[in-house]
Amino acid sequence: MAIEMSTSTERSSSDDKSGPKTRSTWAVTRSVWYAMFIREAIGRTMADRMGWFWMIAEPIALIGIMIFIRSFVLNDRLIVNAEFIPWLIVGLMGFHLVREGMMRGMGAINANQALFTYRQVQTSDPVMVRNFLEGMLRTFVFLLFIAGGLLLGIPLVPDDALYALFSWLSLWGLGLGLGLTLSVVATLVEELERIVKIISLPLLIISGVIFPINHLPHWLLEYLMWNPIPHGLELLRLGFFEGYHVVKGTSLLYLWFFILSLNALGLMLHIRFSHKLKAK
Secondary structure, eight states, rough: OOOHHHHHHHHHHHHHOOOOOOOHHHHHHHHHHHHHHHHHHHHHHHSSHHHHHHHHHHHHHHHHHHHHIIISOOOOOTTTOOHHHHHHHHHHHHHHHHHHHHHHTTTTHHHTTGGGTTTOOOTTTHHHHHHHHHHHHHHHHHHHHHHHHHHHHHHHSSSHHHHHHHHHHHHHHHHHHHHHHHHHHHHTTTHHHHHHHHHHHHOOOOOOSSOOGSOHHHHHHHHHHTTTHHHHHHHHHHSSSSOOOOTTTOOHHHHHHHHHHHHHHHHHHHHEEEHHHTOO
């Protein structure tokens, strides 16, 4: 008995000396992101039985309405070096990628308050996970539209696939930057979330999603091009339609200036107001 006790004591002491293996910070972050991604994916796709249906039906209905307005009400479907329906679909898909990244990121902190009791979870984690999930879903829906276009004879295959992919990822990054920044500001100032929701519809119009904004007067176009979204949409369309005439003033450098600035600002705000956001 004494031998067994001494042996067990030696084992326990040796175990204490070795101790449990500690994981790196990156390994912990990966685990947190993976767990949150599974949680968000289940809630986004399976909480509502009609979730997948509305993800596809909503853009189809919106495209149908826009085609009706432009074709039968305004009698205008002229787009230089691009067919109207594919031009409209590409614009809507790109705009919704930015908008949903912004809107869902904005509400991520309040929706995940219970998870902040775990010290491993940072306030920026749910925003980034939601944006990644939304981007994946929007990419899948866009691929379905491209496949459907091929079946229906609608030219939706990009002429420059690499450029179109880069522009798509750029819009994805813009949505992430907006989500990171607004998630902090809207959580601290709750009224701002309502204002952002209100301006999302006018943003659809002034971003060149429904009609080419280069038809507008030059003095007005200069102000509208301060908005980075038209830059991303025009570059995305340029990847899909060879020879497409982008709106004057479109700049990839200007777009990426906004992407990097908004992401940096959003991360700094999360670090600065982390304790206030967790205490909400």
